[in-house]
Amino acid sequence: MNTTVLMDAPAARRPHPNPAPEGEDARPRADYIRIEGLSKTFGAGSGGVLALENIDCTIQQGSFVTIVGPSGCGKSTLLRILAGLLDYEVGRVMLDGQPIHGTRRDVGVVFQSSILLPWRSIVDNVMLPAEVLGLDRRQARERAMQLLHMVRLDGFEHKLPRQLSGGMQQRASIARALLHDPKILLMDEPFGALDAMTRERMNLELQRIWMESGKTVVLITHSIPEAVFLGDRVFVMSPRPGTLERVLPIDLPRPRTMEAMSHPAFASAAASIRERFSHAASFD
Amino acid sequence: MTTAMLSSAPQAQGAPDASVKAPRRRRANPLASTRVQSVLLLIALLGAWEAAARLFKVSRFLVPTVSDIAVALWRGLATGPMAKDGFWYHGGVTLAEIALGFFVGGGIGLAIGIVVSQMPKLEMLLEPYVAALQSVPKVAVAPIIVVWLGFGIGSKVMIICLLTFFPVLVTSIAGFKAVDPDRIDLLRSLSATRWQIFRKAKFPSALPYIFAGLNMAAAFSVVGAVVGEFVGAQAGLGVLILQMEAQADTAGSFAVCVVLSAIGILLTSLLRRVQRRVLHWMPADTSQRTVNV
Numbered sequence: 001m002n003t004t005v006l007m008d009a010p011a012a013r014r015p016h017p018n019p020a021p022e023g024e025d026a027r028p029r030a031d032y033i034r035i036e037g038l039s040k041t042f043g044a045g046s047g048g049v050l051a052l053e054n055i056d057c058t059i060q061q062g063s064f065v066t067i068v069g070p071s072g073c074g075k076s077t078l079l080r081i082l083a084g085l086l087d088y089e090v091g092r093v094m095l096d097g098q099p100i101h102g103t104r105r106d107v108g109v110v111f112q113s114s115i116l117l118p119w120r121s122i123v124d125n126v127m128l129p130a131e132v133l134g135l136d137r138r139q140a141r142e143r144a145m146q147l148l149h150m151v152r153l154d155g156f157e158h159k160l161p162r163q164l165s166g167g168m169q170q171r172a173s174i175a176r177a178l179l180h181d182p183k184i185l186l187m188d189e190p191f192g193a194l195d196a197m198t199r200e201r202m203n204l205e206l207q208r209i210w211m212e213s214g215k216t217v218v219l220i221t222h223s224i225p226e227a228v229f230l231g232d233r234v235f236v237m238s239p240r241p242g243t244l245e246r247v248l249p250i251d252l253p254r255p256r257t258m259e260a261m262s263h264p265a266f267a268s269a270a271a272s273i274r275e276r277f278s279h280a281a282s283f284d
Numbered sequence: 285m286t287t288a289m290l291s292s293a294p295q296a297q298g299a300p301d302a303s304v305k306a307p308r309r310r311r312a313n314p315l316a317s318t319r320v321q322s323v324l325l326l327i328a329l330l331g332a333w334e335a336a337a338r339l340f341k342v343s344r345f346l347v348p349t350v351s352d353i354a355v356a357l358w359r360g361l362a363t364g365p366m367a368k369d370g371f372w373y374h375g376g377v378t379l380a381e382i383a384l385g386f387f388v389g390g391g392i393g394l395a396i397g398i399v400v401s402q403m404p405k406l407e408m409l410l411e412p413y414v415a416a417l418q419s420v421p422k423v424a425v426a427p428i429i430v431v432w433l434g435f436g437i438g439s440k441v442m443i444i445c446l447l448t449f450f451p452v453l454v455t456s457i458a459g460f461k462a463v464d465p466d467r468i469d470l471l472r473s474l475s476a477t478r479w480q481i482f483r484k485a486k487f488p489s490a491l492p493y494i495f496a497g498l499n500m501a502a503a504f505s506v507v508g509a510v511v512g513e514f515v516g517a518q519a520g521l522g523v524l525i526l527q528m529e530a531q532a533d534t535a536g537s538f539a540v541c542v543v544l545s546a547i548g549i550l551l552t553s554l555l556r557r558v559q560r561r562v563l564h565w566m567p568a569d570t571s572q573r574t575v576n577v
Binding site for chain 2: 131
């Protein structure tokens with residue numbers, strides 16, 4: 001049964017990897033996130049550091065975008081701006097037609113570490129957004145249990161975070177980010193602290209969760225294979241100042257399995273990103 | 285084939301993650317327990333004291349024997365609750381001073397600590413004053429306080445307040461400073477209000493620090509009560525010690541010290557019990573760590 005869900009979902013939910021120009025697609029997808037001429041400087045005057053320079057991009061509803069770049073390319077800054085945690089002065093960032101200034105209720109954020117509150121049980125941690133946003137407790141609890149089931153943490157609901165492994169903690173934090181049913185999920189290097197094996201499994205899990213939930217996902221990573229494996233499109237960023245170098249559509253069928261990594265399209269995409277990085281690095 | 289991969293993957297994923305730490309168990313043999321061993325050590329030390337005092341014929345006015353102290357302790361305890369020469373009356377007065385001073389001083393310290401740490405500018409403004417006042421030996425101020433507030437219970441409570449206020453203030457400020465900024469970001473990302481951020485992230489994060497301060501304050505409060513009573517009081521265990529010393533009743537003084545230690549132990553274990561309940565989520569070895577003064 002599990003299998004049918006997974007097999008059916010992609011046909012229904014999979015966004016077009018390379019969206020056709022408007023009007024040509026039968027169901028044109030709205031530009032859910034639209035960034036125009038975004039620049040961000042930290043500090044003022046001559047000591048100011050330009051973290052992002054003139055970013056232009058759009059992200060379609062329901063799509064999976066990965067942002068990859070070396071450290072210092074401003075990818076976390078971009079995500080914090082999208083999450084409303086950081087304000088900006090130059091450019092426009094629109095979400096669903098409205099400019100982003102401050103945090104929003106329809107956004108869920110997964111951070112680099114799980115940031116589970118150690119005094120709360122797993123289910124109470126997942127319930128946190130409901131408490132903060134004042135949602136109906138009983139419904140939220142039901143949803144929390146379903147989400148914990150989705151991230152395969154059945155039986156761990158009443159454990160404390162420290163009783164769980166790192167991978168399990170990060171899965172719980174994904175469930176928490178989904179509790180208030182946000183339309184968009186922002187993930188800042190969510191698997192960076194995990195070992196390679198766990199990370200691969202988490203990538204598969206995340207793909208499944210995304211396909212089941214139909215959210216728009218923006219995921220930051222410094223791992224090229226992870227970016228290519230997960231993304232419908234990969235945004236390649238380069239550092240000092242952080243700019244969006246190019247947008248690379250990944251035309252691999254969903255659901256992708258670990259075997260997709262040996263697909264020629266995967267290899268060529270990864271190679272072209274890697275080539276960008278080594279090119280950029282030669283200027284350092 | 286893809287189907288097979290997908291359906292088998294989830295099972296494979298659950299397995300290695302399920303390694304949850306097993307809770308540590310205490311061993312059953314009573315002699316192996318450190319608690320029993322420390323009681324045995326106490327008995328051995330008291331026996332050695334008794335033997336040495338008798339063997340070397342030390343003057344009772346200098347070092348009484350353990351049995352003398354035990355007799356004095358019994359005499360003090362076998363009194364009515366209002367007997368002016370009994371331990372219950374004086375112990376009750378001292379305990380009341382300690383309880384009042386601890387709650388008022390610690391409470392004000394915590395309240396100011398909370399307010400100050402929510403306002404970074406106020407914190408910077410007050411920081412040098414806190415540091416300067418903290419280094420004033422509060423015991424030195426005790427005579428002045430007695431002059432101001434008289435020989436009643438009020439001056440003692442005030443001295444204890446001074447002693448308990450600072451450790452709680454300083455540790456709570458440190459606790460709020462040490463809150464993981466990620467936790468605040470997490471709540472901000474959910475559009476939490478300042479009050480929600482405080483209640484759901486900052487305050488619980490600062491609690492281990494606050495408890496460290498309260499533990500210090502509990503130890504200080506016993507010292508404060510006795511010092512206050514030494515300087516000038518009508519009742520209390522400190523007064524009793526002075527009276528006994530005046531009558532050269534050294535065994536009696538020692539007995540009062542035993543009572544004071546018992547009060548100290550009582551306070552610490554009560555506080556520890558509360559701490560264990562509040563900080564139930566911390567691993568046992570870290571939540572039980574206390575600050576010794």
